[in-house]
Amino acid sequence: MHSIAEKIKERFPDEFVEAREHRGQLAVMVKKGRIVEICRFLHDDQDLAFNHITDVTAVDYPNDEERFEVVYHFYSIPKNQRIRLKARVREEDCAIDSVSGIWQGANFMERETYDLMGIRFNGHPDLRRILLTDDFDGHPLRKDYPVEGRGWRNTFEFLPKSEEVEK
């Protein structure tokens, strides 16, 4: 196992789920409960020093028991290493703790994930939609969001609905 993954496992044995390497990139899956503590450890530890946040996003797996996978990408400028941290979130309890207290840059990234995927970030200072309008219905990057048929056209009664046209 990768040395960074071992370090996380050593420090958080109960939270660690699995570590995978694909094309030389390390991905560590953890439980969502103590995500802020794990991130704080990644940020503060001398050997890890992941001081730069690259990205926060989420992937939707509608058939899985824990439907959403929140994906963090961190980079360490002093050590020149990258890590992908993942945590699964259930659809019923679609929330995870915010890491914007550690990296301020996470603020916008988490807002975007909330906007497009509908995952709430507990403790986020300003959790609003960012790319879509405030009155937008639904979260378009979810797999069950229709690609067509929710536009302006569907507001006209006399036009056939796109799903009817298909049949």
Added chain:
Amino acid sequence: MAVEQPEQETAIKSERVVEESPLRRTEDLLLNMGPQHPATHGVLRVILELEGEKVLKATPDLGFLHRGVEKLAENETYNQIIPHTDRLDYVCSMTNNFAYVRAVEKLLDLKIPERAEFIRTIIAETQRIVGHLFWLGTQALDIGAMTMFFWTFREREVLLDLFEQLCGARLTTNYYRIGGVDSDLTPEIITRLRKFLHHFPAAIEEYEALLANNRIWLARTKNVAVISAEDAINFGLTGPVLRGSGVMYDIRKAEPYAAYDRVEWDVPLGKHGDTYDRYWVRMQEMRQSARIIRQCLDKLPQGPILSENAAGVVLPPKEKVMHDMESLIHHFIIVTHGVRVPKGEVYVGTEVPKGELGFYIVSDGTTKPYRLKIRSPSFVNMGAFDHMARGYLISDVVTIFGTYDVVMGECDR
């Protein structure tokens, strides 16, 4: 009868009355800037809380140009997504193509021929010069230096004509391919590029002669929108905005790709993290880009420009399709079904003129990505906007848009 302008004396008198009145009160002013504002570089709205002219809080309101590229990408084959990346940062489409195809190639574990790697480096650096020239012209225009705009566009035009000769388009180029590039550098293009590089250093000196000692330019950029190195890292900033604060992070050096580790070049770093330092970093980067291109042209090897022995991934050459059954089948499959990418996930960051453009692709083994996430530098940089604008004047807000080199197409995706 014409209405006479009131005497100035009355105005002064009324002001005096207000001062003596017990009803006098002060309040913070809420000002909407944009989305239709010439200095916001696209459709960006910022809600400013002001005390007089001083900014207390700036809240960017994004998404006016949101087109759902990530959702679109989930329903298109890997090759069909390349033109969409042109339209992210429409000022620098070449480097966007590059960032995307690099991510797919990493997923495919594809080896790129030597000549293609050099051509990619040359074109990416040419695009960096184009992007920085565009930034310099527009930022100077925002600050009030009209001449710069004409001068930088004079050089930019030469390079865009070159792109046109290379791939038929000036802005939305769609030039990079999974496994290489679309067309080869002809001797004529190389001659034209060399001619440009010969004149370019003098052009940069010309720009600097206009700006570097210009009192207005210095007053508007020095000690404006200062961000410390720690804050810049904490906000996740990348590119010239991060390097202006003196942080050494350039993906071309940290994780060398293409031909960047085979040429000599330096990373310019700022000291104070103000708008002037970011200007200086970009000016030096243009010089370094010219240096990289010159060396790459000297070392340019012969050979193919698209991966060979990558059947089912790279389109076979047209002559082969006409005579060889196998190639015809591969051609047909790629065009009608798309490229089948093995299951897995990668994140690949590429240094584009604005910072780190990253593509996170999750593949489920089909011809379309299961999830494609674009980490755009403009979006992340906008996250630090409030932090950088606080305490400065409204007129400085305009220069902060400029110093990010923000392009909304990329920010909103």
